[in-house]
Amino acid sequence: MRPPPVPTRPAAARVPRRRPAPRLTGLGAGLFCGAAMLLLGLADLLLLDGSPLAYGVLFLPVCALTALWVRRGDLLTAPVVAPIGFTVGLLPVVDGGGGLIGRLPGLVTVLATQAPWLYAGTLLAGVLALVRRRAAVRSRARP
Numbered sequence: 001m002r003p004p005p006v007p008t009r010p011a012a013a014r015v016p017r018r019r020p021a022p023r024l025t026g027l028g029a030g031l032f033c034g035a036a037m038l039l040l041g042l043a044d045l046l047l048l049d050g051s052p053l054a055y056g057v058l059f060l061p062v063c064a065l066t067a068l069w070v071r072r073g074d075l076l077t078a079p080v081v082a083p084i085g086f087t088v089g090l091l092p093v094v095d096g097g098g099g100l101i102g103r104l105p106g107l108v109t110v111l112a113t114q115a116p117w118l119y120a121g122t123l124l125a126g127v128l129a130l131v132r133r134r135a136a137v138r139s140r141a142r143p
Contacts, residue, residue: 022069026077029070033081036062037089050093052110056117059086063121067128075133079126086118087111 024032040058048054062085067078087107094106111118 023071024066024069024074025071026074026081029066029074029077030081030084032069033062033066033085034088036065037085038092039089041089041092045092050095052093052114052117055089055093056114056121059089059117059121060124063125064128067125067132070129072132072136075129075136078129079122082122082125083118086121090114 037059040062041055044051044055044058059082063078063082066082066085067075070078090107090110091100091103094103094110
């Protein structure tokens with residue numbers, strides 16, 4: 001004698017699985033932020049003729065994604081890699097000639113004039129990392 005078949009839920013009633021969010025190491029977060037800002041800097045140069053305002057606005061979501069995608073153990077690297085990524089992405093945007101040495105004065109000038117965007121993105125990454133860290137500590141403390 002066979003056991004009765006086990007009823008299964010129809011396909012429409014099944015709950016879809018959530019895709020896991022990317023979890024970057026500290027080095028991966030730095031590479032992501034630097035590469036994303038470099039690509040956005042190149043896109044800014046090609047599409048908007050190197051607009052520092054557009055570059056600064058695009059920096060904020062990259063900082064947020066970096067802070068949200070980094071692993072729990074490496075949360076404090078997010079506010080560290082954000083300014084590095086900002087600077088790397090500025091290399092194609094700044095004016096100057098003669099290689100890296102010729103672009104250095106333009107890079108310093110743009111960093112000085114776009115400091116509010118740099119500070120805002122770094123602050124955003126830091127706040128998101130601290131909120132995630134606090135949530136992780138609270139979830140560990142619960143029985």
